[in-house]
Amino acid sequence: METRIERHTICVLVDNEAGVLARVIGLFSGRGYNIESLTVAEVEKSQRLSRITVVTTGTPMIIEQIKAQLSRLVPVHKVSDLTIEGPHLERELALVKVAGTGEKRVESLRIADIFRARVVDWTIESFVFEMTGSTEKLDAFINLMQPLGLVDVSRTGVVAIARGPEPL
């Protein structure tokens, strides 16, 4: 049996109704699947549809199961595995708080500039940077901020969309 662990980004279109997120999360915890990141928001108000982006890991057989199990939830309209369905974009947003003074403070600002992070809040001893990018890029930025006075991080988790003109 195939035991290679793969990382997949899966988009799920669901009815925006009470309990739907609990159904999805309960499915993952109840069946012992991993969630690396999960985001959810309504994307079509008129039709009450929400889009869930979930990043998960598992063997190919488990990934196939996850998709089949998600598909059979009654309020689920569509399940799409972006990782295998061609090129796609993944983005995450982070708010990163760095506190400090002097050279470290200047250095954090300089690195933020290189990473194209924006300063969205500042005091004389702190910055809050807003940064959007791939998970890896955010990880790299946050690692660099560590020795420069990193005190707090808030991340959205991954949102993703396929490249090209086609909808989900």
Add this chain to the structure above:
Amino acid sequence: MTGHTEMLGATMVLKALADQGVDVVFGYPGGAVLPIYDELFKQNRVRHILVRHEQAAVHAAEGYARSTGKVGVVLVTSGPGATNAVTGLTDALMDSIPIVCLTGQVPTHLIGNDAFQEADTTGITRPCTKHNYLVKRIEDLSRTLHEAFYVARSGRPGPVVVDLPKDVQQTRGPYLGPEQVEHRSYRPQTEPDPAKIAEAVDMMMAAKRPLFYCGGGVVNSGRKASELLTRLVHMTGFPCTLTLMGLGAFPASDKQFLGMLGMHGTYEANLAMHGCDVMINIGARFDDRVTGKIAAFSPGSKKIHVDIDPSSINKNVRVDLGIVGDATSVLEALIAEWKRRDARADGKALDRWWRQIEEWRARDCLRYQQSETLIKPQYALQRLYDAIKDRDAYVTTEVGQHQMWAAQFLKFEQPHRWMTSGGLGTMGYGLPAAIGVQIAHPESLVIDVAGEASILMNIQELSTARQFNLPVKLFILNNQWMGMVRQWQELLHGGRYSESYTASLPDFVKLAEAFGATGLRATKPQDVDGVIARMIETKGPVVVDVCVDQKENCFPMIPSGAAHNEMLLGPGDEAKKPISEEGMVLV
């Protein structure tokens, strides 16, 4: 509102049930469903069967659903009413039984306040239902009720809970009929992909050692699916085995039938599974009781898996061809394609395969040591089978050794005649299920084959049977032990019989009389026939206490963690093969 009828929420519930063709509801009243019970009182269309415990209401509805193919309906109150129903709902989910369970809920303004008899019913039942709803607005009520029936019976059937706050039951609103309601998105695939049907027939034609392995999906698909399966098995000449849930989907008396497979299945069925080169699985789910050790499961076969639930395919066992579809549609398509090609199996190879199977069959794996003094449970069931085989009979069971013996020794020629808790293995299932079956088939003989431990888990339902004059027969194989627990302790835990003996059992004859039923007892093999005859001819509910050999074990047996070809055939086999560490941790 033009075109709609306005009515009270509680009235709407009864109207929706009637419009869905429901004639019976199994339930138990309480504070949060009083408005619905009040409406129930005022009408004659829907009959209510008052159970003695909410778990039994769900099992009764399951028995009703399994024996008729219709949706079973349950009505219980909030809080403890709903939590008591959870075991039944899980049972129905595991065995794919269509159930709609209406639960009362505290008024919407009290939800979340820890009100009296409040429980988060939708939260609790989310993982044990196919779907559930909390109806917070009267405008959503009729649509939700119709959707609940649609979801319960469509695709892979299952239980659906509709949680009804008391204030919604007491508000007026518009009623929509079933024809005005369509689900937004839920459309399970029932028709198979024709290319895959062609591929399946290719594989079947090339097979040297083929085998049909079929399950509850064929039964759930309806009577026609069983007829089609029988036709296809006859057309191909292939052997056929059935799972515990599938018994009756193919006639047990047919010479192409190898008996049940799995942990306590027949030698020939399990060795055929192990040795086949093409396996055609229709409506079975490669359950661990069937596969044994996955790594050694049917190692040389190409596998075709037909299932209405795409998530069943490649879940436990990787297959070569997965076909999503309803068993009836798939069987029709397979038969049509087989005919269109004027297909023939490889006759020579098939002959060789049958000769091999006949050798395995000649081992007579269900043989047991008869006794002059002790009633062997197998003997009691054989005599029971002889007495009921020409009658219009339905059988339910509890869970344990008696259940496996019943599966081995009672033979079913038709589907919907055998009701047992397969997936969840719920002790206490059989008596309430028998009540549900008897409600659906008032003139038929309905027997619950039970053990003395299981029967005590829902014995209170004898009172229900008495109240509604339901002549259910409880055939208790009483060995004073939790037999299957004792068997495992003997085989796996060095004979340390921890807590598996029941001291202070009731006198079942007196117990029956206390409930207004008839009690009978057999203690010697010579008593068995007479007791069975009296059981059948006695009107009203009967409890038969069959005092059987306390030490008998259920064979054949595939020990947990072992492969199909490592079966234990009888007591003599036990010592030779120690059970692996890996097997010990399995259940």
